[in-house]
Amino acid sequence: MTLDDDIAARLRQAGVDSRLDAHPSSNGHAPDPRRVALDDLVASALARADADDLVDVAWVVEDTPIGPLTLAATPTGLVRVGFGPEDDVVPEIAAQVSPRVVRLPARLDEVRRQLGDYFSGRRRDFAVPLDRRLSSGYRLAVLEELSRVPYGQTVSYRDLAERTGNPKASRAVGTAMATNPIPIVVPCHRVLRTGGALGGYGGGLDTKVWLLRHEGALLG
């Protein structure tokens, strides 16, 4: 073995030893301290980037009684609430809002607190700034009207069509509900078919029923 080979081999070995997966923790649960240190380093880099206005969208996944929710906010406000983990929602946000999207929980702290209060029954209205850029035109008008429907009450698609000056636009209202980027906070679960049938829900009908029961709008 030449000296160069020897040096190359030592460098290779150092590379193997410095891999984060090189030392799996003994009990399989405690995180590798170097992984923790790296996560901290990334977090402080992102905090600095945020202070320089370089984080267009911050997201976090929050566990709730209706399953994980992906919450995303721009500097303007809450822009997206997605049912399910980030894998489904975050790539969409990157395409629709900005690719500068990172996990930065601090920006979602207030939303998370209010959602926690909502799910535990201590809060009926959300008071967080919204960024409604993912809606436009008539859909935006319908969703803004929807935000006035109070906790525990329901309206029909036709009611919302009438309130927005388009009594025959029930179908368009349905589309607006189906494409609501900020469910729960903008309460599309409070919209039912005329006559009280449930209609649809992006998060699944079980979730819609859970939310309506939670708010006391459905019995049983």
Added chain:
Amino acid sequence: MTVPLPPFQTLLDEHAADVHRFLVASVGAHDGADCFQETVIAALRAYPGLAHGDNLRGWLFTIAHHKVVDHARRVRRHALPVAEPPESGATDPDASLDPELSAAVRALPPKQRTAVVQRYLLDRPYAEVAATIGCSEDAARQNVRVGLRSLRRHLHQEVAR
């Protein structure tokens, strides 16, 4: 065919650990942490301006390499000692390299340093070394060869002393 830009978080999830290892081996644990943060911030700043999402790893490492070049310039200008005082073992990802070799790597000119660290420590192909430095594959091989030779010479001096 070009790839749309993925969420920036995907780059961090896939490459942050390697970029960090690369920088720690190149400039030491303490300055490596600084260079790492600067790399993330510079990358975020430039990210929306990218035309496509091809070879984002190479793009990220090029930024990291520039931080190594800047660091080398600062060290030269202020005549800072290249070798850092030894740091406590367990959480120091640099500890896998013995101090002499580690110091010798950090004393290499930036291109050779990046080439050697990428080729051996990160076990990457010459094509990626070339993409990172912004040179031909032949030049990348040359940088690795010359880098290795000066490491050998450096270590011999240490021994001879």
